[in-house]
Amino acid sequence: MTKSAPKVNYLKDYQTPAFTVDSVFLEFLLQPEATQVTNRMQIGRLRAGDLWLDGESLDLLSVHLDGEDVTSQCRVEETGLSLSTDKEQFELEIVTRINPEKNTALEGLYRTSGNYCTQCEAEGFRKITYFFDRPDVLSVFTTKVVADKSQNRYLLANGNLTESGDLPNGQHYAVWQDPFKKPCYLFALVAGNLEKISDTFRTQDGRDVALEIYVEPRNIDKCEHAMESLKRSMAWDESRFGLIYDLDIYMIVAVDDFNMGAMENKGLNVFNSKFVLAKPESATDVDYEGIEAVIGHEYFHNWTGNRVTCRDWFQLTLKEGLTVFRDQEFTADMLSPAVKRIEDVKRLRSNQFPEDAGPMSHPIQPQSYIEMNNFYTMTVYEKGAEVVRLYHTLLGEGGFRKGMDLYFERHDGQAVTVQDFRNAMADANGVDLQQMHNWYVQSGTPVLKIESEYDAQMQTLTVNCEQSLPETEDFKPLLIPIGFGMLNSEGHSLQLQPIESHLQTVELRSETNAVLKMTKAQQQFVFNGVQTQPILSLLRGFSAPVKLSYDYSDQELALLASADEDSFVRWEAMQTLLLRTVQAKVAALKSVEEYAVPQLLVDTAEKLLLDHSLDPALVAMSLTLPELGYIGEQYREVDVDAIHQAHNWLKNGLAQALQDEWRNTYLRMQDDSEYRYDKRQIAERMLKNVALAYLGCLAQHQERVFEQYRAQHNMTDVLAAMKIMLHQGHSQTDQALQDFYQRWRGDNLVIDKWFAMQAETQNETALEKAQSLLSHPDFSLTNPNRVRSLLGVFARLNLVGFHRADGAGYQMVAEQIIKVDELNPQIAARLLGPFTHWKRYDAERQKLMRAALQRILDRDNVSKDVYEIASKSLA
Template identity: 55%
Template sequence: MRTEQAPKTIYLKEYQAPDFAIEAFHLHFDLHEHNTQVTATAQYSRTNNTQNDLVLNGELLKLISVSVNGQLLEASQYTVDEETLSISNLPAQFELTIVTQIDPKNNKALEGLYQSSGNFCTQCEAQGFRKITYYLDRPDVMTVFTTRLEADQAKYPVLLSNGNLVEQGELGNGRHFAVWHDPFRKPSYLFALVAGNLQHVKDSFTTSSGRNVDLYIYTEAHNIDKCGHAMASLKRAMKWDEERFGLEYDLDIYMIVAVDDFNMGAMENKGLNVFNSKLVFASPETATDVDYLDIEAVIGHEYFHNWTGNRVTCRDWFQLSLKEGLTVFRDQEFTADLHSRPVKRIEDVRGLRTFQFTEDASPMAHPIRPASYMEINNFYTMTVYEKGAEVVRMYLTLLGREGFRKGMDLYFKRHDGQAVTTEDFLAAMADANDVDLSQFQRWYDQAGTPVIEASMDYDPKAKTCTLTFKQSCPPTPETEHKQPYLIPLEIGLLDSQGRDLPLQLVGEDKAVGTTRVLRFTEAEQSFTFVNIAEKPLPSLLRNFSAPVKLSYPYSGEELAFLMQHDSDAFNRWDAGQRLAMQTFKELLEAKHHGLPFGLEHYMVHAFQTLLIDPALDDAFKAEALALPSETDIAEAVRPSDPQAIHEVREFVLTHLAKALRLDLEQVYSERNTLTSYEIDSQSVGRRSLKNIALSYLGRIQDEGIVALVDEQYRHANNMTDTLAALSVLNHIEGEERELAIEDFYARWKQNNLVLDKWFALQATSSLPDTLKRVEALLNHEKFDIRNPNKVRALIGAFAMRNPLHFHAFDGTGYEFLTRRVLELNTFNPQIASRMVRPLMNWRHYEPVRSGLMRAQLERIQNTPNLSSDVSEIVTKSLV
């Protein structure tokens, strides 16, 4: 735990290259639960002519000895404090051996080397390696690792580390050893070690060049039957990366280990990925469709890191999006190529708008390459990952698929085996395509969500249509005034029949397609199209071609028209979202003035037309019927009143349910057939539409509907349908709900991952006693606050996914969260800092709630021994 002194701010502008390089690094682990001894031997050399001290990072270590070139140093020959080991008067080249001792069993922060379910495991990104040994723990120090593990053979029969296995054997006294060698240079954050009593499933993959790669997934014996989907996903990812980007795996073995106690989703350690178990295990009885797709995506994500993150890594942590944003983009494309591209795009943008746009509007707003940080763990954010992916996607939109591939090829050719910057990536894209992308750098340097105001002028006499765009970006902590971005705007024009019009700009000889990508580079810029025979309706920002907020004065009828006719699937969905948001705003205004509620007929008709359209696939319909969340509305309407938002959203959903009841019942009935569970796109789409129809019908809450929901719960043959029915019952007060919740627990009490769903369901209920239930569940025998998955399932779900009760007018939700944050702060600051974030945007709410949220932030700030992770979030929130 850090002390009370303010955490130090690290600045990008102060970056300096390391004074030392490490030519080779040997690690020897003598593994014991409480007294693991680590012997680290490194070949160092100076990188410059300075005589600076060697300053190594190290935390929570017991130093046993330090030797230089085989000579043991006296304590007077080095300096040790809480965070560093410094050695002076070193030669230009030398061998340094450091022996340390650590206590994995009591490492509850889950950083460095720790134990999970009795097995040894590591997590070194971002700065966990310094809790294993003293080292230059920074991503631009890359070396070749050789690791020897020794452990009790009965307790820990499996010994794993990075690279290829080169030696193993018995030592006597019941102990054994394994030696692993990774031939590829890597930084310390990619180091991994796993030792335990694990079983495995094995498969193999033949690369495009004909090499055989052994594939392993390790887990505890009782979960071995749930790894098939993860293995199949890995093989699909390996094949896809070869076909799409020409990237082949480079080791003889690829291993995945699933652990229950993990702060993150997964970690891409070279050749030895460590995964949160929830992103590996799947069976129809225990995992939903979303779980299956998430597992496939994250398996792909960590595999894709082998090139975008491992072979080419970050020079410093400010460049984090260089690997994470790029790799998120790659896993998004992987899923889109395997399943429904339009639906995947909708899902990604929905998440971006709900969470990343909210982050951009918070005190923690930062560019995808931040200029400073206090605690790097706080910058594993939606901005770095999801907005970072959108920035990469804009290269694809601007350069085209072939141009983007040329840029990627040049990037790897130039930088394989290096630690690089976002400028290096931009330069590769620009140079490979011989284009000027210098203005694009602003996406890396400026925070916030750009706002585009669009207008249209049609001249019937000249038959010209002029689109005018104005861009701006709200002030954010790093700067008040923003320079114009290079924004790719993908647009189309529709005639009165809903057909796409040919697009010919002034000065062009002929029309070039019906969808165009406009390069919007000025604060205000106009584009004029010719030969437009009638006043068109613009379809703007097709496929969400840039992470911006776009404003155009569409009427409700125009949005309904786009919902029914736009050829761009994303914009067809988005028109429905805009129409719903427009309706929510009107109803909130009516509520404020005490006026009655009502829905326009064209809105009901538009949703009905979409629901029964036989040309649309089920997955798209399901997405289109999912209206903006209460969190989305709160960000669009300020100051926010969560109670009022909940009321108007429920009114709209209930009104639509009643108006479309016959259609919804028919859609449900046609798709409610008991067939064998399949995870193909058609089957997933069918279940998605069936279950969203059920969620609408559930709002009617008459006896027949409740019986229908209860019947699905009782007879479902897969977790997707079971959980969908239980989710509807979860908001209906009555015996059916209580019996179903008890039954679900009785069925699944031995499965921790399924119980996480049970905890989260109760935490997100809209019923009045929800907070009381959540507090009681903290003492449940299956809840463990030291397990990050349980914390996210119960505390996180309540604070982040239940705005109605979290924002209770009396402040009880805020007080509940504060107590949990302070408890987590004492042993797992990373998770504590994630939990405190729902309090950040206190300024967005009406005065009473705003004041109560601020008071809790001040309470946290004034707590002694606050970790730097939590302190940074709270301090920036209160500035």
């Protein structure tokens, strides 16, 4: 493309399709560099006008209209093909040729490691053939795949296998038919010399569904957890939502080169191998949980995304926000609801809140875009899931299920909008949810300011709430449920008695737990019978995606951290104490004052460590220091060096002050039994490794860390020890790094970890280490996982290296983004994220980051993916 601004797409310009496609027959003659695609469509007219089909990078061979060659009558442009016809019903056959081998963008049909694979969401199908590449054109697809049998043992596509056989010249074929209408973004094809594992699942209606997972032969021993996760997903969706799988077969294929985590193509899900492959020696607890969650996510899409799909891409959160909520609930039910909720909040705050505060800020229903791939964002997915959770919180489990049932009853087989979902929730429960619309169309993170007034004589508590969206003109108040409780000074929960006039806005969930329903910009809630000055427990369960402003004292936070009945509030209180301590140290560093770790903080941490009745995972998460990036988000101007110094100071201080407790906790959590992916073992490993991270700050415990690495008990423990050694600069670090590489040099996913943990290590040589890894023989710019593990981790998580004062970190990453953009624009655009926050840094760093962004933008061939983010960042 040129430097001229690309076209902007607007939701307000949406028009219904001019044609329908009743059925599609696709035939692929697979060749690495010259695959021929025959596309035969049965088309019906809906309104007057020429026929326009989307298409990019296609070699057009022929076009036939009802058997007549009309190739010469077609107008072929860079983005599609147009043809003038006044027919109402007709058959159109288009033959094109494409080059899968050279498709490094990994959109459309591409070839990787000798295997063919497709990725069509959002607009990749137009790189396979000319078509109506939009989600509101639904068709029945039949796919015939023809290929060399020696190079392509399996030929897979959507739906059920209806025919297969051998052909002359060493070829064979397979025909797949998907009986359910779908948009072309859900099309999939896979072919290659893969291996598979098989199983079956008996549905509630008594059918046996064949389950198959396809991987490269060297990975066949790492599929068991993925298969078990799939079966658990299917059983959970039946029991929780009454949703039953609808085809005879469900297939998963794992590939190393994939832009996304996975893709929910109907009946044939294509996965990044990161979210399929696992065994204890090579995968961590986080990997296991991620596999279970993503397997569930893509399976749940069968109904929330496939059977009911999006009308247009502005409705993306309709399927993604809803399905993220469903996979979060699934993981919570499989493991620990409390821990899962905290994990989701951490992810939201560390990634989505900054997105909300940056130049790419957008509502969960964007109103415009240049490149749709740029809007597969934390806002659309994670904040979208939080908005879905608001329905669940407001309506309860039973009410939410009624809404879901009505949604499928009304819209099965349709392409619909977020309004259709909201209407189903409202109509099923007989409530007005129109105010929920404001969550969809306003960008930014709301601020919820709360103040309280206690009247000892009247024994009443008044809670004054105010909501706002900073820097938002014409702000429309949001419907905000506020999880609420009260404690006395001993830490006991108090009974809640809202005054009679507030019974409509205060919903009691138990004697000590309530939801305050806030609908106005300013609103008051009053409680009677409050016999003592209470300590408020606010936003229980993180009941809304907001920033809470409430003036807690440190003593109140300490009490909440050790006594509240809500796990999120306990975690949040401890994290706030830790954050305040880091902030106080940053201030002290700037004023060159002395500042010691507060005794209250040490005592609260000790209390948590000594309370053996608590979930070890909750203790571990509570005592893990806030991430550097999250700390930086609390400042208008990020002081990179001071934050890093204060963070290290606090970690070392807590390590020293609680040395005996960390050691005792580490020993108590030790478990030499066989690795299991279960709630108890995961929690104990988590707390053990947090304790080890603190002990690793102390010279006398270096050998303990190395011993854990040397034991090679499981990858969770190995990686934890390896990261501690890297971050603390232990004497055996180089030895362990080399040993780790030699052990795992044949396993791509583990070598990704090897790159990532070095890229994240923050010290004065961080940039030089990252630069040296760029020239490592195992690094490749064409593999998205490898690029993310080195460049993505370095730019996003290495505060010290990326933001080095001389700007060398910015220059290095910018150079690589330019190279990646020529190969894979989607991945290049995602690497730009850390640059978008350039205004948050000091004047010199701002200048250097702007220069790097300008250099990325000032190219004749900049992709529209990169153009959109870079130009908005500089605007």
